[in-house]
Amino acid sequence: MFQLTGKTAVVTGAGSGIGRGVALLFAKAGAQVIVADLNREAGQQTVEEITAAGGKAEGLFIDVSRQAEVVNAFKQLDVIDVLVNSAGVSHIGRADTTSEEDFDRIYRVNVKGVYNTLFAVIPSMKERKNGVIVNMASIASSVGLPDRFAYSMSKGAVLAMTLSVAKDYISDGIRCNCVSPARVHTPFVDGFLAKNYPGKEQEMFDKLSRTQPIGRMAKPEEVAALILYLCSDEASFITGCDYPIDGGFIKLNN
Ligand code: ADP
Numbered sequence: 001m002f003q004l005t006g007k008t009a010v011v012t013g014a015g016s017g018i019g020r021g022v023a024l025l026f027a028k029a030g031a032q033v034i035v036a037d038l039n040r041e042a043g044q045q046t047v048e049e050i051t052a053a054g055g056k057a058e059g060l061f062i063d064v065s066r067q068a069e070v071v072n073a074f075k076q077l078d079v080i081d082v083l084v085n086s087a088g089v090s091h092i093g094r095a096d097t098t099s100e101e102d103f104d105r106i107y108r109v110n111v112k113g114v115y116n117t118l119f120a121v122i123p124s125m126k127e128r129k130n131g132v133i134v135n136m137a138s139i140a141s142s143v144g145l146p147d148r149f150a151y152s153m154s155k156g157a158v159l160a161m162t163l164s165v166a167k168d169y170i171s172d173g174i175r176c177n178c179v180s181p182a183r184v185h186t187p188f189v190d191g192f193l194a195k196n197y198p199g200k201e202q203e204m205f206d207k208l209s210r211t212q213p214i215g216r217m218a219k220p221e222e223v224a225a226l227i228l229y230l231c232s233d234e235a236s237f238i239t240g241c242d243y244p245i246d247g248g249f250i251k252l253n254n
Contacts, residue, residue: 010082010117026231122165
């Protein structure tokens with residue numbers, strides 16, 4: 001397995017879903033994991049799970065949309081070798097059914113949240129001439145998805161920020177990539193089905209699974225495995241890339 005021994009990795013959104021999967025896998029790979037999440041309880045659970053398994057983790061309870069909060073929190077950490085941006089919010093709606101309030105909320109967390117962590121982490125990575133960043137984009141940044149207007153806007157911005165950072169700091173020893181999953185089976189999916197299709201959760205779950213060419217959703221740990229590789233020294237030649245992990249969604253959905 002790829003190793004992160006001796007590295008400190010900040011994982012935002014590590015209380016749930018993909019971020020949690022990344023935190024658990026990074027700890028197994030030997031990293032000291034900083035579990036950054038707005039949800040204190042969820043973050044704490046991830047920390048406890050890691051420490052119970054003999055790994056190293058600590059919680060950092062921040063709202064990524066608040067720059068001063070992120071900058072101050074990151075300053076408390078000695079070194080950040082790896083940053084994974086997985087905090088995010090989802091939204092269902094089209095251009096004419098998305099309220100200004102929802103648009104702003106998605107922008108604040110998914111776009112400004114990523115900018116804030118980059119703003120906070122890049123100076124020290126530059127100084128040490130070493131750092132790896134992986135951002136969570138989505139297939140929504142390169143294909144049209146139904147009813148995902150604000151979400152697609154935000155993930156398109158994540159892809160563009162990834163390329164910009166990769167270019168600007170390539171000679172500072174910083175690598176920056178993003179990954180673009182199709183549907184991932186996370187608590188968000190279960191909550192969405194329970195809320196919108198009570199009593200029909202399994203039926204809808206199967207229907208959603210069939211929209212993926214591979215016939216199922218991704219597991220968070222499958223996305224985490226790709227991210228671990230990208231953050232490892234074995235991926236030292238990879239920067240400025242967007243990796244689909246989509247069960248064939250982009251190329252085989254015809
Ligand atoms: P995903 O499928 O993207 O992993 P989840 O909803 O399962 O989605 O997880 C997203 C995580 O991001 C949650 O733990 C949530 O608390 C966290 N999060 C959401 N907004 C913020 C924020 N503003 N600051 C920090 N963490 C956040």
